[in-house]
Amino acid sequence: MISKRDVASVPPESKRNEEPSELLRELVAHLRQNRTQLREEWVVRISETRLLTAMTKEEIFAEATSVYDSYVEALETEAFEALQAYARNLSERIIPRGVETHEVVGIVLLLRDVLARSLFAKYQNDFKKLNRILDAYEPAANRIANTVAVGFVQERERVIRQQQEAIRELSTPVLQVRERLLILPIIGVIDPQRARQLTEQLLRGIRTNRAKVVVIDITGVAAMDVTVANHLVQTVEASRLLGATVIVTGLSPEIAQTLVTIGVDLGKMNTVGDLQGGIEQAERLLGYKVATLAEQS
Amino acid sequence: MVGEIRVAINSDQDIVSARQKGRVVANELGFSSGDATLIATAISELARNIVSYARKGLITIKKVNGHNREGIAVIAADEGPGIPDIRQALRDGFSTSGSLGLGLPGVRRLMDEFEITSQLGKGTTVAVKKWRQ
Amino acid sequence: MEVPILKQGAFLIATFQAALSDADLNQLRMGLVQQVVKFRSRAVIVDVTAMDVMDSFASRTLREIAHMIRLRGAETVIVGIQPEVAFAMVQLGLTLEGVATALDLEEGLAYLNEKFKVTN
Structure with a gap:
């Protein structure tokens, strides 16, 4: 007290x-x-x-x-x-x-x-x-x-x-199927943030794997808004700046429509119906180059 | 980082130093190197507008605090002729790469927030922000 | 700041430094075109590996270089654009359309060798 x-x-x-x-x-x-x-x-x-x-x-x-x-x-x-x-x-x-x-x-x-x-x-x-x-x-x-x-x-x-971060990277794997060929299968919903991350990952992948051809497969993408479609176009353009050719496969009619509506020149984009066709074309592109290089050595 | 960094823009040499300082600040604030490149590129464009249209001006780079997030602010101010038609200057010349435009739509895409005020004969101020992811 | 221009067989190789001013870029543009004429080069490789920012002016200068060199009957390949720089460039709408690009110097040389079937 x-x-x-x-x-x-x-x-x-x-x-x-x-x-x-x-x-x-x-x-x-x-x-x-x-x-x-x-x-x-x-x-x-x-x-x-x-x-x-x-x-x-x-x-x-x-x-x-x-x-x-x-x-x-x-x-x-x-x-x-x-x-x-x-x-x-x-x-x-x-x-x-x-x-x-x-x-x-x-x-x-x-x-x-x-x-x-x-x-x-x-x-x-x-x-x-x-x-x-x-x-x-x-x-x-x-x-x-x-x-x-x-x-x-x-x-x-x-x-x-x-x-x-780890989950996001897992959800968009950049796969090397053969030398100089990368495949980027995109599945699910793409928001601008994921689209950007995907692009950055792909560009880094091109550099580390010295890729010449990239197949971006969007079969698993149901919808694409204008922003994301723009991202896709930018990814194609940025890849080309690193010297890689992009082939887009699995373009659904709806997405093709979106691209046309926003004024994307599909002629500039190398599109092939399905993934297998895309890989075949990629190999033709690469095969040609590999053969000519081999001749010189 | 203390306070803010100001870079006087008087010649094309200053464009290089402004964007280099911007990259340093962006790195200090914890931006990814990809974002730091976007920020440095935006600064380069803004500084170039000053040199091309107003001859001299000031670039201010500072940290900003938003609701629950941090970011970087870049303010490009000049006392040049001003922009007669802001709306036109902001119109997107997306496909006309390398055109002689002001490059403002591009800067807008590089950053998260974009504000412009311009008065004929008085000058132009462009304030942009980017938030850390 | 001077940009070194290297002569390698029928090609010229110009290596950009990190902090090129507009004046440097303009000087390079003139220098390269003169050298292409002087050496009757078939192609020019511009190596931008060291550039950490490629803004509209630098990009436009590259396009102009490529254009002027094409008028001289030679080709230009831009090599070494960094992934982050490429990302920023496309955001700005700078895609170097119509100009050849390659991952790095080695790839650029391989591309040109194949194209011109030149052995060094």
């Missing part, structure tokens, strides 16, 4: 001397001194709250130790870079194991509460000082919780982006 007498007993000059940074130093010393006990308490709370269930006790203890130390350090130095880096590193390790955002936020908030309670216990007889200590502690603790949570979410977003 805090009585009026206790509050009054705080000497007025101590108030002047106790800058927030000084209070933080006192606070840090307290947290260092009671490290073993507070950390233990925190770990117990984590398992009681059923957080980080994907991790073993030992792992939780090891991470808790690191988080605890980084936490205290961030309080002391008010520099959050090290903690941020640790949060990112931690996230990188635990995200693949299925740890969720609420768990990470949860454990940091638990630590904040465990430490706050120990401060209550320590300063319970000095209400004014407790208030000042909390004034110094709370903004720092909140900033730490924020830093860790943001770090985790950013890492998760990065992982998701990476996976999306």
Whole structure:
């Protein structure tokens, strides 16, 4: 209990001397001194709250130790870079194991509460000082919780982006069927973003495989709007700038109609009915060239 | 990156330096190298318009924050003769590659956002943006 | 900045640097045409591998070079356009229509050798 007498007993000059940074130093010393006990308490709370269930006790203890130390350090130095880096590193390790955002936020908030309670216990007889200590502690603790949570979410977003990228690349494979011949079977819905990615992938593929002929098969594309049709035309043109000839196969009557409507000169585009016909024509183009080159060597 | 980068455009040499700086900024902002090339190309076109039509002007390159995303903004400003018919200048001469037009429709395609203001005898300002994917 | 022009048999090879100004490009255009006349070259390869931006002016200059050289009875092949540059070019509507292109110098030479049946 805090009585009026206790509050009054705080000497007025101590108030002047106790800058927030000084209070933080006192606070840090307290947290260092009671490290073993507070950390233990925190770990117990984590398992009681059923957080980080994907991790073993030992792992939780090891991470808790690191988080605890980084936490205290961030309080002391008010520099959050090290903690941020640790949060990112931690996230990188635990995200693949299925740890969720609420768990990470949860454990940091638990630590904040465990430490706050120990401060209550320590300063319970000095209400004014407790208030000042909390004034110094709370903004720092909140900033730490924020830093860790943001770090985790950013890492998760990065992982998701990476996976999306991988899925997108898988969905439009650039296949090398024979030397200097690439096939790009396009299946499904093409939005402008995918169309662009597809083009970039194909252009890179032309360069790495030194392709001379590319067959783009759009049998699996049901609809094509003006934007995407333009992309297709641009892909053909860009491929030619790299010295590769494009043959488009599987053009449905509807898409052919679209191309004509937007004023695409189909005469400029090398189109063949189906994929097999396209490959045959590609091989004729290549075969001719391979033969003449062989003659010279 | 700190603040914004300004490149005074007074000669064709400055076109090269403007687009090189634009590429550096785009890289710093985390754009893919494909996007950085689009941005550098747009800057090259905008700077060239300044040299060709206004002789001198200023290219400003800076980071912009949108809703939940980051991007790059390029502003090309000159005090040249201005454009008499903006709508015509923006008309797409898609197939007339290498025509002597202003290249503005092309710049518009290279970037995500495009704004132009022009006043006869006062000058032209083109502001374009591209958002990071 | 000077663009080196190399004579290789019946062909001329011009290699572009990264940061060519308009003046450099104009100078190159004149230089190449003069050399084609001087050496009675059958073809010119313009290697743009180092160019990280190909804007409308550079593209137009390439087309003009190809056109002038054709008027001299020779052919032009543009080689080494980078994938990203090609993508930006088509966005701008710059497709170098009517000008031969090849992946790189090696491909360009192979194309011309086949066309003219020249052995070096």
